[in-house]
Amino acid sequence: MASWPIGADDGALRTVTYSTRTMGTVGGVILVTPDSTVAAADAFAAHAAFRLVDSLMSNWTTTSEVARLNREAWPDATPVQRDVARVLTTALAIGRASDGAFDVTVEPVVRAWGFLGGTPDVPSDSAVAAAFRHVGSDKLEFDAARGALRFREAGVRIDLGGIAKGYAVDAAADSLRSRGIPSALVDVSGNMTALGRPPGAAGWRIGVRDPRDRMPYFARLTLTNESIATSGKYEQFVASDGGTYGHIIDPRSGRPAEGLISVTVLAKRAMSADAWGTALFVLGPEAARRKARERDDIAAILVTPGENGVDTVWVERPIADRLQLVEDAGRFFRVRTF
Ligand code: AMP
Ligand code: MG
DSSP: OOOOOOSSOOSOOEEEEEEEEETTEEEEEEEEESOHHHHHHHHHHHHHHHHHHHHHHOSSOSSSHHHHHHHHSSSSOEEOOHHHHHHHHHHHHHHHHTTTSSOGGGHHHHHHTTTTTSOOOOOOHHHHHHHHTTOOGGGEEEETTTTEEEESSTTOOOOOTTTHHHHHHHHHHHHHHHTTOOOEEEEETTEEEEESOOTTSSSEEEEEEOTTOSSSEEEEEEESSEEEEEEETTSSEEEETTEEEESOEETTTTEEOOSOSEEEEEESSHHHHHHHHHHHHHHHHHHHHHHHHHOSSEEEEEEEOOGGGOEEEEEOHHHHTTOEEOGGGGGTEEEEEO
16 A cells, blocks of 8 residues: 655645746746646656757757757768757748748858847848858758758858747657646747646636736737747847847848737647747738738737837737737737738
8 A cells, every 4th residue: 555645735636837947048847736746757857858959959059969060060961860850850841831031040140140149239231241141041951861961051050049949848748748647838938838728727828928018918818739939029139229129030131020029829839839930020010911821730919019009919810719818908909800
């Protein structure tokens, strides 16, 4: 006969949050358990998945697999680790599907703006032009079958910062599923996957962040067995001469993307939600609406800046009924469907 812990544990299910620092930000899982000690092993498995992806794909260290590829994929091809190959395959596919808006070769321009391992600052036009010459997925030779990558010229580099957090969330969620966990919320900095639902609820309630931080979140959504990601200018930006320049670069111009202040994407997998969030942000309001409408595998919520402090929230019709504005949000947002 086994013995059971007694005391605080009364057998009732509750949600317990296990947070950690990962990928330069905060990540974590919420698990449903009667006993937070027993569930800790599941949380650590999820955290280990974050750590593995970080160690492979970090764009902030010289020791990651991506940093090694950036040093060694020219002039000769170099083998690509399996998880990195998977992410690269999806990144290139979403690059094509987004008409080039998502492009992992933007690295030199992101670096020129100081968003990678530097202090963000407005670079000179000549510095941007020099970096921009090496941008373009046509400069990559990726053999997915062999798992080998080659850069077609010196100076080409890749940055998986727009997709790796989503992959880390998928990896953690897969690890929880394989441990038989039916219900959990996995989150790395707003890239989330909802597994099942908390006890007695229709799903996991998620807040959509106010891109201007006037309130913690302006709307709520309930998720079950799907993923969400938000891309915005508020994460990292340079302010100069009254303008703000975000860390998401338009690979077609070499300039920070403009037009939207935030993009939220719903998709089955967190990796797709993450990459499409970045891609739609680059596309800007009109093209993003068109692209989201045209694709059945994503649904989008876009925020465009408005007059007199009232921004516009554009919600794609199939999810319009699910988005609930919080009480005070009416002062700052008007909602339109598309
Ligand atoms: P996210 O927060 O997911 O939108 O990712 C932003 C990060 O993606 C930036 O910090 C860059 O590292 C990288 N990035 C910037 N512009 C692009 C782009 N056009 N395509 C792919 N990745 C990008
Ligand atoms: Mg992204």
